[in-house]
Amino acid sequence: MKIDLRATLRAHNTFGFDVFADHLAYLTEVSDIPLFVEKAQQQKAPWQVLGGGSNLVLATNLLGYTGLMQIKGRRLLESTDTHVLLEAMAGEDWHEFVTWTVDQGYGGLENLALIPGTVGASPIQNIGAYGLELSEVMDSLTAFDAQRNEWVQFSAAECQFAYRHSVFKNDPNRYIVSSVCFKLPKHWQPNLTYAELAKAFSEQIQKKEKITPKDIFNKVCEIRSAKLPNPKILxxxxxxxxxxxxxxxxxxxxxxxxxxxxxxxxxxxxxxxxxxxxxxxxxxxxxxxxxxxxxxxxxxxxxxxxxxxxxxxxxxxxxxxxxxxxxxxxxxxxxxxxxxxx
The missing domain is CATH 3.90.78.10 (UDP-N-acetylenolpyruvoylglucosamine reductase, C-terminal domain)
Structure with missing residues (x-):
């Protein structure tokens, strides 16, 4: 596990604020997580883990240990007559993961396209957009419990999801998510509950033309790009x-x-x-x-x-x-x- 001393976080928060971390640890393997927690605990130092830096405001330098979640990987765990079960590691870029699911022919996540951040952060915030929340498609997740120093699993129900909220927000310095599993339907139906999407596809609906996950994915990307600035630019x-x-x-x-x-x-x-x-x-x-x-x-x-x-x-x-x-x-x-x- 690589650790940099007094490292700038400018490239690790989408606002681009130039603050520093005392110790910046790069978490690239699952085994790095308990080691990272152990180092902070041994020195009785505060710690925090950053994902894509897309949902935080850094108004001060970060003391102690800051972990950068960079564990990669995604795979098909299970395929039945009714659903597929997909696993993505916490350091996966969320939009890239959604893009991969659509390209693989798996429908269910397309309404959440172009949301910045990492897979590991998605259940903490219970991200949502265009008529869909993560809680509706997440099956389970694996996390390290820094209080008990052990690995634990959470079902979707155990995450206590609410609007932009989960059990992990109640105790932000206890759990570090390492991977998330998603249960997506084989018999997919387009989610057009959001008014802007329904309007965009009204002609196809009227003509009873087929709408694919890729169609919705592209439209969501188009709508979000028109409304929201690219953090790499602004x-x-x-x-x-x-x-x-x-x-x-x-x-x-x-x-x-x-x-x-x-x-x-x-x-x-x-x-x-x-x-x-x-x-x-x-x-x-x-x-x-x-x-x-x-x-x-x-x-x-x-x-x-x-x-x-x-x-x-x-x-x-x-x-x-x-x-x-x-x-x-x-x-x-x-x-x-x-x-x-x-």
Whole structure:
């Protein structure tokens, strides 16, 4: 296991903030994980593991040990009449893995195309987009329990998935995911529950033409590319705030005050509503706003961006400004989606 001392993390976070790690360990083998934890424990030093760096804000240097998850590998574990079971190692690039599944003829993950990050981080965040959440397709995962110093397995149910949440967020310095298994259906049906996708394929649906996983994959990539900036060009972490969920009564009051309020039923089992955070931010005049080296993306108010030369502290100050304005205007508290190191 290679370890660099006082290493820059600029290339390892999609905002491109130039902060340093005391010890940067490259986790390339499964056996590196317990060794990494042991080194930190022996020195009584803090530790953290980074994946693609696409869901975090680095506003300070990282003390102790920082692991870079780089374990690669993907394979077919099982194929039955009804499903396939695929395994991907935690360091696999998420979009590359989705691309591989589609190219192999496996449908089920195409709605989650072009989401930045690694496979290992996907269940922690319970990533979701275009009508699909990871919790709907994940079968199980393997992780190292740093508290008990042993390997453990989690079923999807044991992960306690919720909107952008899992059991791993309750105790972020306990488990390190090494691999994830996905159960995908053999008798695939297109998921067009998201309005924009349904609209895009309305003609094919009307004509009863066949829609393939590749078709949806390509359309999702097209839509995301039009809405979200490429982090290699403009630093960002995608959606910066959660879409807030409010009770029906609060939603009705807001709807009366703001007739054009954008919202969706939170789920089928409750009367709560999910508000579009991007719309709330846009109504407060922040779309395209710039403050020093950071700002709000001109095409999508939900995305905060780093124009270069700035710091995570600058970005968090802007986020606080947005939260305050949205709360003063709508009485709704926005919560930040990325993990903060501040």
């Amino acid at each position: 630093g960002n972490s995608g959606s910066f705030f959660h879409n807030p969920i409010v009770p029906s009564q609060q939603y009705q009051l807001l709807k009366e005050r703001f007739p054009h309020l954008v919202a969706y039923p939170a789920n089928s089992s409750s009367s709560d509503w999910k508000l579009a955070a991007g719309w709330l931010i846009d109504q407060c005049g922040f779309k395209g706003y710039r403050s020093g080296h950071v700002g709000v993306y001109e095409k999508q108010a939900l995305v905060l961006v780093h124009h270069g030369g700035g710091t995570g502290s600058e970005l968090l100050a802007l986020a606080q400004q947005i939260q305050t304005k949205v709360f003063d205007t709508f009485g709704v508290q926005l919560s930040i989606e990325p993990v903060l190191f501040a």
